[in-house]
Structure formats: structure tokens, C-alpha cells
Amino acid sequence: xxxxxxxxxxxxxxxxxxxxxxxxxxxxxxxxxxxxxxxxxxxxxxxxxxxxxxxxxxxxxxxxxxxxxxxxxxxxxxxxxxxxxxxxxxxxxxxxxxxxxxxxxxxxxxxxxxxxxxxxxxxxxxxxxxxxxxxxxxxxxxxxxxxxxxxxxxxxxxxxxxxxxxxxxxxxxxxxxxxxxxxxxxxxxxxxxxxxxxxxxxxxxxxxxxxxxxxxxxxxxxxxxxxxxxxxxxxxxxxxxxxxxxxxxxxxxxxxxxxxxxxxxxxxxxxxxxxxxxxxxxxxxxxxxxxxxxxxxxxxxxx
Amino acid sequence: xxxxxxxxxxxxxxxxxxxxxxxxxxxxxxxxxxxxxxxxxxxxxxxxxxxxxxxxxxxxxxxxxxxxxxxxxxxxxxxxxxxxxxxxxxxxxxxxxxxxxxxxxxxxxxxxxxxxxxxxxxxxxxxxxxxxxxxxxxxxxxxxxxxxxxxxxxxxxxxxxxxxxxxxxxxxxxxxxxxxxxxxxxxxxxxxxxxxxxxxxxxxxxxxxxxxxxxxxxxxxxxxxxxxxxxxxxxxxxxxxxxxxxxxxxxxxxxxxxxxxxxxxxxxxxxxxxxxxxxxxxxxxxxxxxxxxxxxxxxxxxxxxxxxxxxxxxxxxxxxxxxxxxxxxxxxxxxxxxxxx
Amino acid sequence: xxxxxxxxxxxxxxxxxxxxxxxxxxxxxxxxxxxxxxxxxxxxxxxxxxxxxxxxxxxxxxxxxxxxxxxxxxxxxxxxxxxxxxxxxxxxxxxxxxxxxxxxxxxxxxxxxxxxxxxxxxxxxxxxxxxxxxxxxxxxxxxxxxxxxxxxxxxxxxxxxxxxxxxxxxxxxxxxxxxxxxxxxxxxxxxxxxxxxxxxxxxxxxxxxxxxxxxxxxxxxxxxxxxxxxxxxxxxxxxxxxxxxxxxxxxxxxxxxxxxxxxxxxxxxxxxxxxxxxxxxxxxxxxxxxxxxxxxxxxxxxxxxxxxxxxxxxxxxxxxxxxx
Numbered sequence: 001x002x003x004x005x006x007x008x009x010x011x012x013x014x015x016x017x018x019x020x021x022x023x024x025x026x027x028x029x030x031x032x033x034x035x036x037x038x039x040x041x042x043x044x045x046x047x048x049x050x051x052x053x054x055x056x057x058x059x060x061x062x063x064x065x066x067x068x069x070x071x072x073x074x075x076x077x078x079x080x081x082x083x084x085x086x087x088x089x090x091x092x093x094x095x096x097x098x099x100x101x102x103x104x105x106x107x108x109x110x111x112x113x114x115x116x117x118x119x120x121x122x123x124x125x126x127x128x129x130x131x132x133x134x135x136x137x138x139x140x141x142x143x144x145x146x147x148x149x150x151x152x153x154x155x156x157x158x159x160x161x162x163x164x165x166x167x168x169x170x171x172x173x174x175x176x177x178x179x180x181x182x183x184x185x186x187x188x189x190x191x192x193x194x195x196x197x198x199x200x201x202x203x204x205x206x207x208x209x210x211x212x213x214x215x216x217x218x219x220x221x222x223x224x225x226x227x228x229x230x231x232x233x234x235x236x237x238x239x240x241x242x243x244x245x246x247x248x249x250x251x252x253x254x255x256x257x258x259x260x261x262x263x264x265x266x267x268x269x270x271x272x273x274x275x276x277x278x279x280x281x282x283x284x285x286x287x288x289x290x291x292x293x294x295x296x297x298x299x300x301x302x303x
Numbered sequence: 304x305x306x307x308x309x310x311x312x313x314x315x316x317x318x319x320x321x322x323x324x325x326x327x328x329x330x331x332x333x334x335x336x337x338x339x340x341x342x343x344x345x346x347x348x349x350x351x352x353x354x355x356x357x358x359x360x361x362x363x364x365x366x367x368x369x370x371x372x373x374x375x376x377x378x379x380x381x382x383x384x385x386x387x388x389x390x391x392x393x394x395x396x397x398x399x400x401x402x403x404x405x406x407x408x409x410x411x412x413x414x415x416x417x418x419x420x421x422x423x424x425x426x427x428x429x430x431x432x433x434x435x436x437x438x439x440x441x442x443x444x445x446x447x448x449x450x451x452x453x454x455x456x457x458x459x460x461x462x463x464x465x466x467x468x469x470x471x472x473x474x475x476x477x478x479x480x481x482x483x484x485x486x487x488x489x490x491x492x493x494x495x496x497x498x499x500x501x502x503x504x505x506x507x508x509x510x511x512x513x514x515x516x517x518x519x520x521x522x523x524x525x526x527x528x529x530x531x532x533x534x535x536x537x538x539x540x541x542x543x544x545x546x547x548x549x550x551x552x553x554x555x556x557x558x559x560x561x562x563x564x565x566x567x568x569x570x571x572x573x574x575x576x577x578x579x580x581x582x583x584x585x586x587x588x589x590x591x592x593x594x595x596x597x598x599x600x601x602x603x604x605x606x607x608x609x610x611x612x613x614x615x616x617x618x619x620x621x622x623x624x625x626x627x628x629x630x631x632x633x634x635x636x637x638x639x640x641x642x643x644x
Numbered sequence: 645x646x647x648x649x650x651x652x653x654x655x656x657x658x659x660x661x662x663x664x665x666x667x668x669x670x671x672x673x674x675x676x677x678x679x680x681x682x683x684x685x686x687x688x689x690x691x692x693x694x695x696x697x698x699x700x701x702x703x704x705x706x707x708x709x710x711x712x713x714x715x716x717x718x719x720x721x722x723x724x725x726x727x728x729x730x731x732x733x734x735x736x737x738x739x740x741x742x743x744x745x746x747x748x749x750x751x752x753x754x755x756x757x758x759x760x761x762x763x764x765x766x767x768x769x770x771x772x773x774x775x776x777x778x779x780x781x782x783x784x785x786x787x788x789x790x791x792x793x794x795x796x797x798x799x800x801x802x803x804x805x806x807x808x809x810x811x812x813x814x815x816x817x818x819x820x821x822x823x824x825x826x827x828x829x830x831x832x833x834x835x836x837x838x839x840x841x842x843x844x845x846x847x848x849x850x851x852x853x854x855x856x857x858x859x860x861x862x863x864x865x866x867x868x869x870x871x872x873x874x875x876x877x878x879x880x881x882x883x884x885x886x887x888x889x890x891x892x893x894x895x896x897x898x899x900x901x902x903x904x905x906x907x908x909x910x911x912x913x914x915x916x917x918x919x920x921x922x923x924x925x926x927x928x929x930x931x932x933x934x935x936x937x938x939x940x941x942x943x944x945x946x947x948x949x950x951x952x953x954x955x956x957x958x959x960x961x962x963x964x965x966x967x968x
Contacts, residue, residue: 013775013792020756020793030323195744196752199808202708203764203815204737217754348830349801467922468696497695498857499919502901524830527903554905568831570860572887572902572909577842577864580835584800 032297041289048283052102064091065099067251075269085271088261093271096253097279103248104255104283107169107238108231114173119180120223124211126181127188139185142178150175154241165254168247172237176230183226187219221298228291232284239280255280309377310486310518311337311360316374318355318364318542320588327588329355331542331596333374334615337518339485344529344550345522346565347539350585353522356539357488359384361395378486397427400484404491406471410463417443417459420478427482446481447474451507469500476508480515487512490522505532526569530554538562541586541596544615548622558624560601595627603628647721649686649819649851650707654679655716657702661927674926676702678875679716681953684868686818689845689852691866691883693859693898697926698872700855704821707853708742720819738768741812745824747804751796757782757807758792764814781810785840802833809841813848821853826861838865859902860909863887868959871895874926874934877953881960891962893917893939916940933965941966 033039056062060081070090078085084093126138145153157171188211191197197214205214239256241247248254255276262273318330329352337343347353358364360376362383376383378394386394403409411419420443424434434442440459447455450473463471472492479487492508493501509532512519521532529536529550536553538546538561546559557563564581583600586592592599598608607627615625616633657677663669677699684690694700705711707718709725709732718725720740725732744750751760761778769777779789785806796804805825812820822841826834838861845852854866862869863883870880871894879892890896896914904910921938924930930937936946945965953963 010775013779013789016790017793024795027323194752195746195750198710199742199744199750199811200763202710202737202742203811204734204767205763209763213755213759214752217752220754348832469922497923498859499695499897499901500923502903502919525903526831526905530905531903565832566905568835569905570835570858570864571906572860572863572899572904572912573906574863574884574887577835577838577861579839581832582836584802584833 028297031299032293035293035296037289038293038296041286041291041293044282044286045290048101048286049105051098052105055098055102059092059095059098061092061095062099064095065253075265075272077269078271084275085269087258087272088265088269093258093275096258097255097276100253100255100258100276101279101283103165103252104235104238104280105231107165107172107247108234110169111173111176111234111238112227112230114169115177116180116223116227119177120184120216120219122177123181123184124188124216124219127185128192128207128211128215130189130192138181142181142185145175145178146182148175150237151240154237155244155246159246163246163249165248165252168238168241171241171246172234176234180223180226183222184219187222188215191215191218221295225291225295225298228294229288232287235283236280308339308380309336310339310341310379311335311520312375312377313356313360314375314377316356316359316376317372318352318359318374319370319372320368321370322368322589325589328591329542329588330359330374331591331612333539333542333544335537335544337486337520339518340516341535342512342519342521342533344533344536345520345539346524346526346529346536347522348524348565348585350541351539352542353539354490357401357490357520357522360488361399361401362391396423397482397484399486399488400479400482401488402472402475402479402490402492405495406468406475407463407495409475410471412463415460415462416466416474420446420459420474420481423478424481442481446477449480449511450474450477452477467500468496469504472496472504473507476504476511480511480517483515484517486518486520488520488522491524492521493528494523494525508532526554526566538565541591542588543596543625545597545626546622546624549620552620552622556622558618558622558629559597559626560603560628561597564600564602595625647686648683649721650684650690650853651717651719651722652683652703652707653681653717653719655681655703655706655718656714657699657706657711658714672927675875675929676926677706677713678929680870680872680875680877681716682870682877682880684851684853686851687845687849688867689854689865691862691869692853692855692872693857693862693869694855694872695857695898695923697874697923699875699926700872701823703872704742704823704853704855708740708821709737734768738815739817740819740821741815741817742821742823743805743808743812743825746828747796747801747808748828750808751804753796756793756795757799760796760807761792761811761814764811768815777814781814784813784844785810786836800833801829802837805829805837806840809837809844813844816848817850819851819853821855823855824857825854827856827858834861859887859899860904871898874924874929876934877963878935879960879962879964880953881957885957885960887912889960890914891956891960891967892964893941893966894935897938 051058068091072090073086074088074090076082076086082092082094084097087093122138126135129135153175154171157174161167161170192215197210200210200214238247242254242256243260247256250257258276259273262276265272313333313335316330316333320327320329333352333356345353355364359371360383371384378398383391383394421439424439424442443459444455447458452458452470452473466474489508493505496504505528521529523529533550536548536550537544538559540561546553546562553562557566567578568580570577581600586596594610595608595613598604601608605627613625613627614636615623616629617623617635618629618632619634655677656679659674659676660671661674662672664672680703692700692703702711706713712726720736725736758778761781762774765774765777778792782789782791787803787806791799799807826837841852844850856862866883868880868882869886871878871892873894878894879890890899896917897919900914900917901919902913904913917940924937932947932949933951936942939946943965951963951965953961954967955961956967
């Protein structure tokens, strides 16, 4: 059997890499778009994000998101000038919702950014060192955090610290990380026994390689799917916090506070509470649909 | 050919799957005929479409990605593909039963063997009447005895996880035969079992189908099993039936280059080294080669093979082969697999 | 006479899988491998045959370094592999490699072929020209360079196994364990891989420990064959002798169960012994000779006394009370 000289140049290899990357992306997109609702979710989420980023420029009354009063125009029902009506102080609800969206989305993104890396890392370590003291220590700590009712924990933390958006995010982060640890732990324990891990160990790979290059890539799909749905949950929890006054402080708008304030005016001035609530529904729905698509994207193909 | 009516007839079956990049044209005009009491083997390798064909018969193909643009499947004269769901339910389990390759996956781990057998028997009422619990139980016991399982009563109370692989496969066979089907489809029934156990299970299967005069389609990629267990064999490649003959005839006189290659590829107990197998790989179903689908791998490919698809030529006594090499020798001609009527 | 590359002496590997009894806590032990010995000459293929529970895979995993033996020694070129309690040194890992049965699970689905092949190169070989080396490895197993950027699921079963072989070759080993390398593959592809392995063996003077349940394949691949049942070796002989004159009842039973494709092979199969009975669980091994529960020729002694390996003819050893 004759070995030919290297038949491909380095340049051709680069070309191959580019092509295969393009093909893999195309394939993932195809899988994502199989379900129309996933695409709808994607459109919703992208629109909401754009809306939140461009808030000062797309809302009709950006100033209403700050200190502003206009009592003569308070509690007005939906109209052409104020599509969602005005609240008890006279501020345009539509504008405030868009700005409230900003802090909600920001909370979602920041909390996940804070929570996912350490949570995943701990899960990987506990899973890889399954059966040793590392596993025990990490998972028992995780259990403790999971045992405390989440809202109580968030409330406790938030009330000790000065109430603000940032501290609200801290509180939520503190109760959120264990879920990722547990999710990844379960997977890591199983994956550790796969033959490809054994093959790497037999060759002489160290724990760092095994954890980050063999096990982690196989957990990415579940992590991403969970993340896309988690944003919705973090937003809800964040709204609950601000509902009880422990998140964003007035006059900055927050969906939760708006609902809390508006509840008192039900059912006559229903728009003050209902529209912020619907906004939360739309956000949550969008992310859930997107999450379904993300999961499909990683699913193995049927044939 | 003979006077007995056809039990199963597949005519010109095409099946496509819609995937990223287009359509996988998996089945390309598959034909098959079977009479009552026959034991037919279907030999083919991974990806040839044999499982797709079987799933099409029972209509358990996942229909969004899969589609059947053409073809008919006649069971006792009626087209399965056109049946209503009610009629289909009558056929599944009663007319046609199936055993799968992996008995562990085929049995539900959270239900006892007895519960699963009851469910199967219960859903096939005898002459329209529901059976009583006692009848169902007795039938279950009898089925287990027929598959040579000791202590059926205790077994019915056991869970699949408590049984060995061979026992699980026997339970599956018992379940499949308990409803007295006319046609049994066995998909690689011994592959997941150890060789010595596989031998026992296959011998049992052969005895049972002889006793009950059940017709069997035995799907496998192992030529040796087909030789021991069947009367007639279809050889399948890339969504086409390339050859069919009586088993003895096929093994003593294989005609299609694929069949020949397959036979040569099997390592022999008598020694002689291992042949290189068949060069190449199965075609990409997204863009299958024009003409004969085997031509890229065929050592005897001719001009015509690259552009036209061979019809099924009958050579001698009931031996059909879909290959242009035999066009001149043909006694009669059909359309790709199956007898021409 | 070529030196032995691998010498296994009275190897045992027991796993404790649980305990019974609330008070006494008696450990439940699986005796996966229970005292086997054999020697492999360098440059040859030694075959290990067995069904589920035979322990053949456990032997492989013990040699490769996954499990430490419970008792006994494994010597590689005279050196005890488990001499020190520390992890196996890289120099030994380089020499002894393995190809697993199912390429679907032995290749990480989330890594490309290039990444898979890079790992052994990174650990054992120098930095220079790694990409070229990968292309060369692929060429050795007759795969085109484009396959570098593919993921395993885009390859056919045979191609995946080729990648696994390329991975094993990457460290330039002298000894490769092949654990059912073609069992998951179609027969038309099997030949190509087997012949490739044989060519590589000749070219690089490799020694193979070839494990399979397929006796027809073994007949054409190995120069010596050992057959295992429930953790012990029943018979060892040179290949031709093994098939021509099988002495152990289990060997005969296994041979009689193989589906064959020709009359000539049928004649070779022992006719007297047909497979009966279930394979006992390795937790619950029958006393005496572990095969007696299924043996049609058992005697009184078989139920009580475990037989020992006896050399019946030069190079042909059997473990049976009834052997000549």
C-alpha cells in the first residue's frame, strides 16, 4: 500500500474547514426551522430585544420612563395618543412597558451570565469526580441551596441588601446556579462512562481535557436549551421581586411594579395592570418557543 | 406461479424522506410476493431499505419526513396503504405480527410480562368478542409454553429486566404468535443475542412456524441464517430488490454481482482469508446514481448500467435477477422484483 | 522463536457490585475474569473468543489499563504493567492501544475527525506538522483528507471504524487490542477493514489481541485462539488445530451454533453437540466446572471439581475433566 505524498495543501484544508462549517450551520438552521412556531419565537425574541435596545428612540414618550407627572392626563383608557393608556400618574404605559422590558431582559441576560459558568463548572467537576469527596461537597452544597424555597431566599437576600435592580439580580443568581449544576452533573456522570472518554483516558488525556473537550461539548445542547427557557423564568422571578418592591425602584419602570401598582385599579382602569402582564406573557412565550427550536436544532436527525 | 393465493404483494413501492438538502429516495420501486405458508428471507445490509419496507407494510413509518409517492401493498388482496385506521388495526397484530431486533427495547420495562401479553391478546378479539380474563391468561400461558419457557406462571409475573436476552426474545416471539397471525415479520431476530442462544431461538422459531403454518418474512444481514431458515430469499440493495430465488438455488448459483460479492465477503470456517468485500459504499440517497444503483460498485458495470435501470429478468426456474448481464438469458421479464402477473 | 510481547499469568478481575444481608453485609462479587493465563508472540494475532459474560472484554480493559487486576500479572515485553501503583506512564500508553467495538460510541459525536486524531498526536508526538500527520493517518486507513472536518455521524459505520483505527495508530504503537472491531459492521465492509488491519500489521510489525464472537472471522485472522467461558479459558490452540480438532464441549457447542453459508463448512461443524441452556450470570457461577450446567457430557467430577488446563498436544491446552 503506497502512501502518497501529502495530496492536499494547507490552503485546501482551510477551504474544507470553511465549507464544512457553512454546511453545519445550514443543517442546524434547517432543523430549527422545521417547526414554524420556533421561527415565530425567534422573531418575537429578536423584536423584543431590538425594542429594548432602541427604547429611547422608538417609544412615543421616552421621558415618561423617568420622573414625570401629568395628573390631568392620568388613568386615561387606550387611545390613539396612548395605545395602552396612561397610568395613575399620567405616564404613557406603552413607553414604560418598553423600558420595563429593558430591565427585564437585562436581568435575564446578566443573571444567566453570572449563573451559567460557575453552575456548569461545578456540575462538570462533581460529575467527573463522581464518587469522591469533590462530588459530595459540591452536590451537598447544591442541595442546600435547592432546599431553600427560592423566593424566600431571594427575598431574604434582597431585603438585607439595599433594594435595586443590581441587588435583585444578585439575589436571583444566588438561587439559580444550582439548577445548572444539577443538570450538568447528571449528564456528566453518564458521559464519563462513554467509550470515547475511555478512549481519551487510555491515550493519556488528563482531567482537564476530558472535562472540557470531551464531556462539556456533549452537554452544550441541554444547557443552551435550558438557557433559552430560563430567561423567561428569570424575568418572571424578577417581576415577582419588583412586585414586592425588591427590584427596580421607582420611578424607573419595571413590569412587576407596574402590575403591582395597577392591581389596585382593577377592574375599572384595567389597562394599567393588564398590559404589563400581557407583556410578560409575550416575552415568556417568545423565549419558550425559541427554546423549543434550540432543542430541535441539537436533536439527532431521524434517518 | 402456483394456485395458492398471494398472502402479501408489494408492488412498485417508492418511499422518500424529506431531510436537509432534499429528498432521500430510499425505496425505488420495491416488489415482493409471498404465498401462505412460505418462509421468505430478506437479505440486505445497513441502509438498503429493508427496515423501511417492513415499516411501510405495517404503516409505522414516521409520515412527516417519510412519504409514499407510489406503490401498493396488498395483504390478502387489499391495499394496506389505502386502509382506514380501523381496518389497519385489524391487520396489525392479527393479520401481521412483528418481532424486532432488540427485545429489550421492544418490551416495556415498567410493565410485567403478563401485563404486556394481556394487552396484546386483549386487543385482538376472537371473532369480534372480547375475551374473558381467564381466557387471556390461559392463552398467555400457552404462548409461553410454546416458546419453551419454563414456569410460565412465574414468568408472567416477572419484569423484562429479570429475564435474559434469549428469554426476552422468546417472550416477544410468544407475544407475536399469541394472536395467531398469518404473517410474521421477524426483523433480525437473533442479532442482539449470543451465538449459542441465537441458534436456540432460531431453531425454536423454525419449529413454531412449521407447526402453526405461519408465513414468515425473515429480515437479516447474515447470509448463514437465511440459508438455514428460509425457502426463498430476496436480496435487497439501495432500495431495490436485486435478486430473488429459492434459497438452495441462490446459494449454489448467485447471479447478481452484489449477491456474489456478499457471498464472497463472508469469512469461511474452512479458512482462505478474508475477501476485500465490496468496494465503495451505499449510495447517497439524496442523489442516487442514475441507472442501476449498484453500478458504481459493480465490477461488471457496462455502458447501459449507467443510464438505465435494469428490469427484473426471470432466469430458469423462478430465479429472478435485476441486472443487465442477464438480459439476454432471460426467460421472461418483470418490473424490478416480484413476479409479473 | 519470537519473544512474547504479552504474557498473562493467572489474571483475575473481580468486581464487587453490592452487598447482601442487613447485618452481615456479604459482598456480591462478579468474577469477570477468574484466573487466565496465556502468552502472545510478537507480531502475531492472538484471538480471544467468547460470548456474554465470558470476560473477554474485561481482559482487554485490564490490559489497556482501565482496570487494575485483582490478582495475577500482565507482562508487556517482560515488564509488569501494574508494577507500580501509579498511573501507567505515557511511554507504555503509547505502545498499547485499543479499538473498541462500537465506533458510534467510541468517537465523540461532538468532535470532528481532526480533533479526534489530534489528541493522541498532541500527547505523544511532537508539535511539528500535525495537520500533515493527520492527513497521513487518514491516508493510511484509506480515507480522503476531506474527512478531517466531518463529524462522526456523517460517516458510515465502516468509515467510523477506520477513524478509530487511525486513532489507535497515531501513537505508533506496537500492540493493539481489537475488541470486536467489525461486529457492528456489515459483512461487505468488514473484509476491507480486516485486510487493512492485516496489511498494517505486516507493514508496522504490530501485534494484535483480536477479540470476537465470530468464529468464522477468527478462523481467518488469528494464528492462535483461546476460548473463554464465564471468566476462564476453556481451550487454547493454534487456529487450524482449534477448528479441526476442538476438544472442549463448549468449543464444540459454539462451533455447532454458527450459521454458515456453504456445505463444506457444514461438514466442519460438530454435529453431536447442540446448544442448550442459558448462560449463567457471572454473579452466580455454578460450582465445579462452570460449564457443567449446559454440558451434555458431564460426569460426577464435573459438578464438584474445577478442572485445570492440561496440554493435550503441543500448543493445544484444554481445561476439561473429560479430555484425553
